[in-house]
Amino acid sequence: MNRLRQVRKQKEITIKEVAEDTGISENLIGKYEREEREPRRETWIKLADYYCVPVAYLMGLPDGLVQHINKTQAMTFEELHEAIIQWAENRNMISPKNTSRQYMKVSEELGEIAEGINKNNREQVEDSLGDILVTLIILAQDLNFDLLDCLNSAYNVIKDRKGKTINGVFVKESDLHE
Template sequence: MNKLRQIRKSKGLTLKQVAEDTGIAKNILHQYETEKREPKKETWIKLADYYCVPVSYLMGLPSGLVEYIDRLGNMTFEELHEAIIQWAEDRKIISPKNVSKQFMKVTEELGELAEGINKNDEDKTKDSLGDIMVTLIILAQDLNFDLLDCLNSAYRVIQNRKGKTINGVFVKESDLHE
């Protein structure tokens, strides 16, 4: 039996309930369960999140294959970027009306990063850096920007910049007062 159908039945849910909860049409869910149609990556993530199981479980991947894939590395930055946007859209977080609230989340995470660095707490620092990236991706979406485009633009500006590192801080050439 297909894992999607198996988990739905084990939770006592109907196709109609899952469709209403996830926003995926009932007939599409039926096609996924009968393997007449393959879900997109974002849909696998949405359904795994909905059922609170790993995507690999839903896809029916053998554990050996999952471990092999895990050893190869995690998702690319672009895949993570897309997954975070999908996650935020699924929770109705992304909205131009949320710009100021999302900006406050960014600054809140910056404060946690400062605390992690000041307390030399490696786990908190790492977690805060990740959280900052998530909040920035969502903020960029709220502003109708693609954070990857913003990053590319910033790199194009700095890639040939000349200057000097003073006390661990890079100072661009035009700001040097020598």
């Protein structure tokens, strides 16, 4: 049973009551509880505040990780990377069979960041950047890559690259046509 449903039942609250108190539709709460839809970050926070539990606990992160988050209140990129992989594994999301669907999630999040940038919506951009990282980490796992290794390899390729920044975009030396 996912923790959203578990916490709600422990507190003996109906979905209708949660919806009335939080402003989240009953239908959406039901989808979250059945894991048919993933809440956005601000929704996780709203529900965690409502239930008076840590967000990490409500998300179903492993207890040791929840304790670690509660103790430090900040995680390194590597710790977040591992937490996301564990979260996705707990939901049976990581599988080579899911690669094309996970790629579509990455593309969907890219569209959301474009919308946020176009509308100058800083919150949407921040949320979308986080969502893009999550979807990329899961996609990398589907393809049996470690995203941190990919990032390290990319940095090693670009760190000594020469070129010019033109209109805010770096163009490598071999692509410059002067």
